[in-house]
Amino acid sequence: MVQTIADxxxxxxxxxxxxxxxxxxxxxxxxxxxxxIRLLGTPDxxxxxxxxYGRNAVHYRDRARHYVIVDGSxxxxxxxxxxxxxxxxxxxxxxxxxxxxxLPFRPYAFDAAIVVRVLHHLPDLDGAxxxxxxxxxxxFLLDVPIKHHLLARLRGGPVRGADPVxxxxxxxxxxxxQLDAVRHAMxxxxxxxxxxxxxxxLRRWDRLLPGGAVRxxxxxxxxxxxxxxRLGRGWWGPSQFVLAQRVRxxxxxxxxxxxxxxxLAGRMCCPACRGRLAWAPAVATCLTxxxxxxxxxxxxxxxxx
Numbered sequence: 001m002v003q004t005i006a007d008x009x010x011x012x013x014x015x016x017x018x019x020x021x022x023x024x025x026x027x028x029x030x031x032x033x034x035x036x037i038r039l040l041g042t043p044d045x046x047x048x049x050x051x052x053y054g055r056n057a058v059h060y061r062d063r064a065r066h067y068v069i070v071d072g073s074x075x076x077x078x079x080x081x082x083x084x085x086x087x088x089x090x091x092x093x094x095x096x097x098x099x100x101x102x103l104p105f106r107p108y109a110f111d112a113a114i115v116v117r118v119l120h121h122l123p124d125l126d127g128a129x130x131x132x133x134x135x136x137x138x139x140f141l142l143d144v145p146i147k148h149h150l151l152a153r154l155r156g157g158p159v160r161g162a163d164p165v166x167x168x169x170x171x172x173x174x175x176x177x178q179l180d181a182v183r184h185a186m187x188x189x190x191x192x193x194x195x196x197x198x199x200x201x202l203r204r205w206d207r208l209l210p211g212g213a214v215r216x217x218x219x220x221x222x223x224x225x226x227x228x229x230r231l232g233r234g235w236w237g238p239s240q241f242v243l244a245q246r247v248r249x250x251x252x253x254x255x256x257x258x259x260x261x262x263x264l265a266g267r268m269c270c271p272a273c274r275g276r277l278a279w280a281p282a283v284a285t286c287l288t289x290x291x292x293x294x295x296x297x298x299x300x301x302x303x304x305x
Contacts, residue, residue, distance in 0.1 A: 008052075008073035015052055015076055024206045024218075028225050032197045032241060033059045033116070039196065039243050040139050043111035045267065049100055049132050050118030054080035060114070061087060068094045068110070068264065070103065074299065081298035088298045094264045097301045100128050102271040104293070104302040108137035108253040109267035117239075119182075120145040120174040125164065126185050133189045133244070137253070140191065140244040143199070147176035149238040151203060179240050186244050197241040198232030201225050265295075272304050 008015055019026055037059040040046065044065045048056060051069035053076045060067060061084070069084075071077055077095045087093035098104055101124070113136045122128045133140060148159035158165055162181040168174040183193045202221055206214045228236050254266035261279045268284070270277055275288025282296035293302045 008071075009075050013075070014079070015073070016055075016079065019055075021207070024202070024221070024225075025200055027222070028200050028229075029116070029239075030059075031226065032199045032229055036141055036196055036241055036243070037063065037114070040112040040114070040141060043138065045110045045112075047105075047110040047113040047135065049113060049115040050121075051114075051116075052076040052080070054084050056114065056116055057084055057087075057093070061093070064112070066092055066094070066263070068096055070096045070098050070100070072097065072099055072303070074301075077299045085298070091262060094262070095299045096264075097299055097303055098271060099303060101131060102304055103131050103135060104268050104271040105135040106253055106255070106267050106269050107134055109135045111138040112136065112140065114141045114143075116141075116143040119143065120176065123164075123173070123175060125175065125177060125182070129182070129185055130189055133186065133191060136246065138246060140246075141196075142182070142186075142242045142244060144179055144182050144240045144242055145174070145176045145238060146179050146240050148178060148235065149240075150201075150232075150236045151238070152176075176238070179234060179242070183242065186242075190247050191244040192247055193242050193244045195233040195240055196243045197229045198234070198237035199229060199239040199241060201228035201232055201237035203238055264300075268302070271302055 033056060042063050046060055046064035046067045048067060048069045050071055052071055054069055057067065069077065069080055074097055077097055080095050081088060084093050088095065096104065113132065115132060119125060147157065147165040152159050162178050164175045164177045166173055166175055186193050202225060205221060234240060257263060257266040258279055265279050268277060269275065270286035270289060270291060272291050273286060273289040275286045277284040278287055282294060284293045284295055
C-alpha cells in the first residue's frame with residue numbers, strides 16, 4: 001500500500017508562501033546547495049525528488065542536460081511549469097507527479113539526484129530511500145533531518161539510538177533521524193556516503209528576536225553559518241547534507257521510445273507493478289496490470305489511484 005507523504009494540495013495551499021519571513025533559512029540552504037551541487041558533476045539526467053515548485057532548479061538547471069522534478073503535489077508542479085516553462089518546452093525539464101514510495105522510474109534511470117527538505121515527511125525512511133536510490137546510478141545528495149543536532153542535545157531531547165523521533169502534530173507529523181542510521185541504510189543499498197555540510201545551524205534565530213536586533217546581528221550570524229556548514233558536519237545543524245556515491249552499477253539504463261514520445265519515457269515503468277509501459281498520445285498503459293497514466297501537458301501524472 002502506498003503511503004501518502006503530505007498533502008500539499010489541500011485548502012489551496014501554496015508552498016511558495018512557506019518561505020515568507022524565512023530569509024535566513026533560505027539563504028543558508030542556497031549557499032550550501034550552490035557549493036554542493038557541483039559535487040554531482042554534469043549529469044545527463046538528474047532527478048529532484050520532492051522538488052516541489054522547482055525551488056532548487058536554479059542550482060542544477062545549467063549543469064544537467066535533462067532534469068526531472070518529482071513531487072506529489074499537483075499545485076507545486078503547476079507552479080514549476082510556469083517558472084520552468086522554457087526548459088519544459090525545450091525537452092530539458094520534465095515534471096512528474098508521483099508518490100516517492102511508488103516511483104515510476106526504471107533502475108538506474110538517473111545519473112544523479114537530490115532530495116532536499118523531504119525526508120522528514122517519510123515514516124518508512126528505509127523503504128523510501130531504497131526506492132529513490134534504486135533509480136540513481138551515480139551520485140545522490142541527501143538532506144537528512146537529524147535528531148541529535150546541537151540544539152536538541154542542549155534541550156535534553158531523545159537523541160540516542162537508531163530509532164527516528166517523531167515531532168509535529170498528529171495531522172502533520174515529522175520525523176528526525178540518526179545520521180549514522182541513514183548512512184548505514186545507504187551502505188546496505190550499495191552506496192558510499194560522507195557528510196558534506198551542516199545547514200541552518202542557528203535555526204530560527206531571526207524569528208526569536210526583534211527586527212532591529214536581527215538587522216544588526218545578521219552579518220555576524222551569516223559568518224557563523226558559513227563556518228558551521230563546514231565545521232558542524234554530522235552534529236551541529238538540524239539539516240545534514242550527505243553525498244552518496246554508488247559503489248557499483250551502471251550509470252544510466254533506458255529503453256527505446258516510440259517516435260514522438262519524449263526521451264524520459266524510456267526511463268519509466270509502471271509505479272504500481274514495475275511493468276513495462278505502452279505509450280500512446282496522452283496515455284501510458286502498463287502492459288502487465290493495465291493501469292493507465294496521463295502524460296500530456298507539462299505535468300505527467302503517475303500517481304496510483
